[in-house]
Amino acid sequence: MKLNRSYNVGFAGLDVYGVPDHSLGHDANTIGVILNWRLKLVGHSILEGKKDHIDNLISVVNAYTRHCISGLQTSISSDCNSVSISSQDNSHLLSLTSSKEGIEPLSIFLDDAELADLTLCLDKLIYDSSVCVNWESIHANRMISKKRSLKSPLHLKFVHLLIGILLFSTSSLLYLRIPSPKLDLPNQAIEKDLNF
Amino acid sequence: MNNQKKSTRYNPSNNHDYVSMIQELLGIQTIKNRRAIEKLDLLLLAIEAVDINASVSISSLTNTIELEHIFPNYVEVWKSRCHNPMRRSSRNSPISRESFDALLLLLSKLSQRFYPQIRNLLSSSSSNLDNQYIWSQFCYRFEELISERLNSRRVAVKNYLIHSRDPQIFYKKILFILALSSGDGGEIRLRSSLFEPLSLLK
Numbered sequence: 001m002k003l004n005r006s007y008n009v010g011f012a013g014l015d016v017y018g019v020p021d022h023s024l025g026h027d028a029n030t031i032g033v034i035l036n037w038r039l040k041l042v043g044h045s046i047l048e049g050k051k052d053h054i055d056n057l058i059s060v061v062n063a064y065t066r067h068c069i070s071g072l073q074t075s076i077s078s079d080c081n082s083v084s085i086s087s088q089d090n091s092h093l094l095s096l097t098s099s100k101e102g103i104e105p106l107s108i109f110l111d112d113a114e115l116a117d118l119t120l121c122l123d124k125l126i127y128d129s130s131v132c133v134n135w136e137s138i139h140a141n142r143m144i145s146k147k148r149s150l151k152s153p154l155h156l157k158f159v160h161l162l163i164g165i166l167l168f169s170t171s172s173l174l175y176l177r178i179p180s181p182k183l184d185l186p187n188q189a190i191e192k193d194l195n196f
Numbered sequence: 197m198n199n200q201k202k203s204t205r206y207n208p209s210n211n212h213d214y215v216s217m218i219q220e221l222l223g224i225q226t227i228k229n230r231r232a233i234e235k236l237d238l239l240l241l242a243i244e245a246v247d248i249n250a251s252v253s254i255s256s257l258t259n260t261i262e263l264e265h266i267f268p269n270y271v272e273v274w275k276s277r278c279h280n281p282m283r284r285s286s287r288n289s290p291i292s293r294e295s296f297d298a299l300l301l302l303l304s305k306l307s308q309r310f311y312p313q314i315r316n317l318l319s320s321s322s323s324n325l326d327n328q329y330i331w332s333q334f335c336y337r338f339e340e341l342i343s344e345r346l347n348s349r350r351v352a353v354k355n356y357l358i359h360s361r362d363p364q365i366f367y368k369k370i371l372f373i374l375a376l377s378s379g380d381g382g383e384i385r386l387r388s389s390l391f392e393p394l395s396l397l398k
Contacts, residue, residue: 009379010315062381069376069385070392071369091320112368113319116375120311120382127380 003031005131007124010117013040014125016054024132031131041118044108047096051133056083057096058122058135063117064092207312225302229367230281232390233351237280239377241345242370243306246313250306257305263312266298272304282346304386307378314375330331335367 007014014037021032034051041047049057056078064076064085075086085093092115097105110118126135234312251270258267267273276299277283279291291299307314316327317334338358346353356366377386 065376066385066388069373069389071389072392111318111320112372112375113315116315116318116372116378119376120379123379123381 001028001034003029005031005125007121007128009121009124011042011114012036012118012121013042014121015040016125016131018131018133021132026132029130032133034131034133041108041114045106048107053082053099054125055135056080058126060085061115061119061122065115068115081096200323203310208353228391229290231392233279233296234282235390236296236303237277237283238356239303239374240299240306241341242308242338242367242374243303245334245341246310246317246371246374249335250310253306253309254302257302257309261301261305263298263302265303265325266294273299280346280360282343284347286347300387300390301383304377307325307374311375311378314371314378318375338367 001019003018003020004126005016005018007016016031016034016037018031018034020026020028020030026032034054036048036050037054039047039057060076060078060083064074067074067076068087073087075084077084082097082099086093086102089107092110092112094108094110095105095109125131203354238316254273255270258264258273267276275287276291276295278285280286281288317331319327324390342353342356346356347359348354373386373389376382
């Protein structure tokens, strides 16, 4: 029996159709295999696809929002380039390429609120306990900070150390350049006094 | 058996505990910790600017999400937030892992509760007079809270106030972080981003 789950968050509405996977011991109300899905974005055409397509969409949107929340602007695309998202002039351009021939790629401009709606809608599906599907995208956690630190040039990592060494050596040299005060020996001082 | 061996060889949580224990003994905060608590407190200030009664919601939410053992009252929440070095009266000691996690969860739940208001402020399609008024009110309150609670002599705080002159960019980014912090996966997203510097938002 075909099961249906609906998730609605603001501008995004997602319908997922599937069946239980009895080989894994799922009960009659649990979706174990996704047959197809429909994503309704208000003001845009309805998107449809199979499990692989939504997996790609989830992985791309998740990775992109993780960059956005860290303040990094980047473009992310799926392995097969069927879904890609990038930032463009204070908005986000979501591009979807159909696997069928003769269908032109679809480009959707989303503002921040719409992207947040889409992310939360996809979150509802991922964290739904009645949908037991192995989402590959969740395991593909991107270590953004690690990636960013690896990308940063090597000289920037050591700039503070270099400045410290430079300041220390400069101050040491300046200290050495200061002439030491000439101390009069006691005998010389007495002689001076006598002469006076 | 092999698994047991592996767990004794490498356990990141244990490693983190040792580091945090040493930090607590020395009474110091690392740059990463300072950065995280600074960002967390600024986001909580933004929540307070979104809704004028947010402090009441914080108190009620701590009971709802079972955080009474960490935050039995609002004063404890405030004390944890005072670990932010940008505060007027800040505490130099590092924040405990437990309090930090609780603040993180609290922020995520608050974002979820105020998501409709945050979304309304973020939306570019809502540009009628009412929304413009709500936006200007938010900016005014946020600016007021920053100058009231944070030490305006600090360069970072001065920068927040400089950015408030062009609130469309900096404040919208703060609100976008809040929007993405809500929902089921919001806490994970927020946790992964907290150690990133705020300067990336500018």
